[in-house]
Amino acid sequence: MNIAKRAIILTTALLITTSFCAEADITEQKKQAFLNAGLVDYDIESLIEVGTTPEEVLLFAQDAPTISPDIIYYYTHFNITPGVAAMFHPRVISKPFFIADILEAGLTPQTANSYIEAGVYRARSIIAYVKHGIPPNLADSLNKNGLYIATDTEQRDFHETFEKGLTTKDLPRYIGLARTPFELKKLYSSKVPTAFIHEAMSKNITLSDATSLYFHGIDLDTYPSLISDQPTCSVYPANHLEFEYIGNLAGYQSKKEPIPLPKDLFSQLNSIHVYNSMNLFSTDDQAEIFKYVENIANYVKKPTIYNLLYLTAHIVSQKLHYETVDEGELAMTFPEECSIAEYWRREIGDCDKYTVLGMVVFAQLKQLFPDVLANVYLTRALFSPYKTHAWNTVVIAEEDRLIFSYIDITNFDNDADTPNSDYRDFLEQKELVYKNPFRDRNEALGAMTTKYFNHQYFLTEYDKYFCKPTH
Numbered sequence: 001m002n003i004a005k006r007a008i009i010l011t012t013a014l015l016i017t018t019s020f021c022a023e024a025d026i027t028e029q030k031k032q033a034f035l036n037a038g039l040v041d042y043d044i045e046s047l048i049e050v051g052t053t054p055e056e057v058l059l060f061a062q063d064a065p066t067i068s069p070d071i072i073y074y075y076t077h078f079n080i081t082p083g084v085a086a087m088f089h090p091r092v093i094s095k096p097f098f099i100a101d102i103l104e105a106g107l108t109p110q111t112a113n114s115y116i117e118a119g120v121y122r123a124r125s126i127i128a129y130v131k132h133g134i135p136p137n138l139a140d141s142l143n144k145n146g147l148y149i150a151t152d153t154e155q156r157d158f159h160e161t162f163e164k165g166l167t168t169k170d171l172p173r174y175i176g177l178a179r180t181p182f183e184l185k186k187l188y189s190s191k192v193p194t195a196f197i198h199e200a201m202s203k204n205i206t207l208s209d210a211t212s213l214y215f216h217g218i219d220l221d222t223y224p225s226l227i228s229d230q231p232t233c234s235v236y237p238a239n240h241l242e243f244e245y246i247g248n249l250a251g252y253q254s255k256k257e258p259i260p261l262p263k264d265l266f267s268q269l270n271s272i273h274v275y276n277s278m279n280l281f282s283t284d285d286q287a288e289i290f291k292y293v294e295n296i297a298n299y300v301k302k303p304t305i306y307n308l309l310y311l312t313a314h315i316v317s318q319k320l321h322y323e324t325v326d327e328g329e330l331a332m333t334f335p336e337e338c339s340i341a342e343y344w345r346r347e348i349g350d351c352d353k354y355t356v357l358g359m360v361v362f363a364q365l366k367q368l369f370p371d372v373l374a375n376v377y378l379t380r381a382l383f384s385p386y387k388t389h390a391w392n393t394v395v396i397a398e399e400d401r402l403i404f405s406y407i408d409i410t411n412f413d414n415d416a417d418t419p420n421s422d423y424r425d426f427l428e429q430k431e432l433v434y435k436n437p438f439r440d441r442n443e444a445l446g447a448m449t450t451k452y453f454n455h456q457y458f459l460t461e462y463d464k465y466f467c468k469p470t471h
Contacts, residue, residue: 042069052076060085067094075099084109089116098123105130115139124150134158141168145175147184157181161188177207187211189339191283196220212272215286217367225260232262233467238459240401246394246445249405250306256371259397264466269377269395272363275356277340285341286360292319293364303369305376309394309407312362312378313445316354317413323348352390354410355380359392381406383461386452406452412445 027048034044037054047057050073057069063082067075074096075085080103085093087109092098101123102112107130115126118136120143128148129139132155142149142158149155158181166188173194178184187197187207192214199220200210213223228235261269272278296315300307325331325348334342340356343349349357362378375397382393382404391408 046070047072064093066090071096078103089113091116091121102126119143132158138168141171145171147171147174147178147181149181154181157185161185164189177201183207186279189280189282206267208271208273209267212267212270215272215281215283216270216363218270226258227263227266228260230262231466232265233463235262236265236402236466238463241459241462242401242403243453243455244403244405246306246309246405246407249309249394249396250304252305252396253372254305254375254396254398256374258374259399261397262466268382268465269379271379272359274359274380275340275352275390276337277343277353277356280337280339281341281360282339285339285344286364288341289344289357289360290364293361294368297365297368300369303372305372305396308362308365308369308373309378310445312358312365313407313409313412315361316357316409319344319347320349320354320357320413321347322350322354322410322413324350325353326350351410354413355390355392358407358409378407381452383458383465384452385454385457389452391452404458407445408452409445 030048031044034042034047034054034057037058039054039057042057047069052069052072056072056076060067060069060072060075060082064086067082067085071094075082078096078100080096080099084103085096085099088099088102089109089112092112099109102109105123105127107127111130112123112126114136115129118140120126120129120136120139125139125143125148128134128150129136129142132149132152134142134149134155147158149158161181161184164185166184170188174184174187177194177197178187187194190211192211196214197207197210200213201207203220205213205220205223213220218226272281293315296311300311320343323330325334325343330348340353340360343353344357359378359380362373366373366376377395377397378392379395380393381391382395389408389410391406391410394403394405394407396403396405
């Protein structure tokens with residue numbers, strides 16, 4: 001090794017040694033500063049490592065003595081002085097991140113303390129409650145009942161529910177039922193007894209299914225006999241699905257006793273929660289419509305599936321007159337969220353209102369004529385590629401097959417005034433011999449047109465929903 005290389009190595013080693021010595025000297029000086037300040041009972045090396053100074057330790061010891069020196073560096077990082085920290089409730093004084101969030105949101109320690117004393121301990125919750133004008137005592141009630149308000153929409157839903165008459169004393173009845181302010185609003189508005197919902201959910205019935213059962217008049221003792229644990233696609237595979245024009249149901253009779261359905265199929269066919277206009281539907285609304293339906297049903301001489309489907313259409317089309325109620329000035333005359341009963345009372349609506357009221361009326365007829373309609377269901381349009389119109393699907397459950405048909409009450413109502421209704425554009429078997437599963441008898445109420453129905457699409461979507469579910 002030549003002399004130049006040896007010189008470089010020696011110089012580098014000297015610099016490193018000098019650096020270590022200098023750092024050691026600085027560390028020793030810092031330690032001495034702690035010792036000179038009388039701070040002998042602390043983990044001085046750890047405090048030095050995170051950059052905490054003796055002056056900071058002494059200041060926090062004087063103004064905020066309950067804060068451990070080990071976490072002082074968090075407070076200094078967030079520029080929180082010991083005097084400000086000491087103003088916070090003892091429960092959170094040693095939580096620098098909580099304090100930082102509160103201060104960053106522009107709240108005072110006193111405001112945060114009022115919520116903490118009421119039992120609200122999360123900074124985000126306190127910030128949200130203050131933002132939305134929820135006072136501490138009310139926030140505590142919400143917290144205890146598992147409800148949190150974090151958005152403007154949730155705050156609006158909550159206030160609207162209180163405007164409807166909900167009080168803080170009512171909230172415990174909804175523990176475990178409503179997870180969001182919107183669910184609380186729906187459930188409270190429905191007036192379905194919470195005891196019924198609690199019992200249903202204790203039996204592993206969802207909130208949505210429970211409210212649907214109640215509006216269908218199905219009690220919880222009867223429900224188990226109406227369902228089975230078998231998969232839908234095993235009980236009713238694609239080759240066990242039949243399709244009929246409404247006209248072919250004339251004279252058709254089904255069993256008087258309910259046939260148990262796979263649980264997911266039963267839920268799909270009985271759900272009332274298919275359009276937003278059912279979100280705030282109440283037992284009062286149900287009773288009002290039922291009274292009207294019952295008066296008309298008293299005149300039915302020969303109840304059949306076919307006749308009662310037509311009666312459903314007649315009741316709805318007599319009550320409603322078609323208007324585009326979701327757009328323009330007319331839409332402004334309805335509340336942003338209103339029950340389908342509001343359209344019933346004002347006697348106007350568009351296609352989805354006809355569809356929903358068809359479901360409501362038919363469900364009530366089913367309660368009045370259980371022997372005739374025990375295995376007949378009326379729901380929204382199922383598995384159609386056409387998305388800009390609404391109509392109803394009729395499903396008749398037999399032990400070995402499902403029979404599907406569609407009815408369009410909107411179109412039926414228009415047909416009364418416009419003879420050139422497009423129902424005559426039925427699917428002729430001779431033209432679609434391999435695609436059309438129907439026979440050749442469509443009627444004004446029928447919705448089995450080429451626009452609305454695609455056999456292969458139906459089967460594909462049915463398979464996705466019931467045989468390869470992701471929902």
